Amino acid sequence: MGKTKMTIIASKGSLDMAYPPLILATTAAAMDVDVTIFFTFYGLDIIKKGNADKLKISPIGNPAMPMPVPIPTLVGSLPGMEALATAMMKSMFNKHGVASIGQLLDLAKESGVKLIACQMTMDVMGVKQSDIVDGVEFGGAATWLDQASDAQINLFI
């Protein structure tokens, strides 16, 4: 039996949505799976230098967001609410022994997870290759499709 292969497209750049790709990638690597993550659109924020632990979460448009008291949407849009929600979520993660996004990204690199940044979305959003953390390759749809064609697990997050 050949090595299992997995690819993940990480397209979101909020604190909560940065977790699933990195949790699955690091765990898969620990299970001897060959993993590639393709970062595109807002997912690029996860791999911008010094940005992994600065991702935020917005209380707006997410009725499931746990808040100490129910926050009306209008109040959620006030200045400072995003920072409050982010700080609250980070402290919840921390309290429950969950690794930070930066830690998971380091663990992913350490365990040989292949990281690819989408060059097209970088160009559109004005992200330079030098803005991206070391150890990342650059490519486009064909690069992902090449990897995905050999993979048993392909996820879009």
Add this chain to the structure above:
Amino acid sequence: MSADIKFDQILDAKGLACPLPILKTKKAVESLSKDQVLKVETTDPGSKNDMASWAKRTGNEILKVEEGSGTFTFFIKKKG
């Protein structure tokens, strides 16, 4: 009961949440020689199933699982 099982290394993964117990277990097992045994302690209730799946996929053997009050103890033998 656990006195029956000899282990070569112990990993304290208590208080850690998914996926850290698995990542740390993988690292610890890598540092062992084949057939050596790692004892892992966790508090993550998901780790019971996670550890079984990880072992199944990587070929390492879980010799024994003990459940205490809120803790899980695994004895894992590195594959030969």
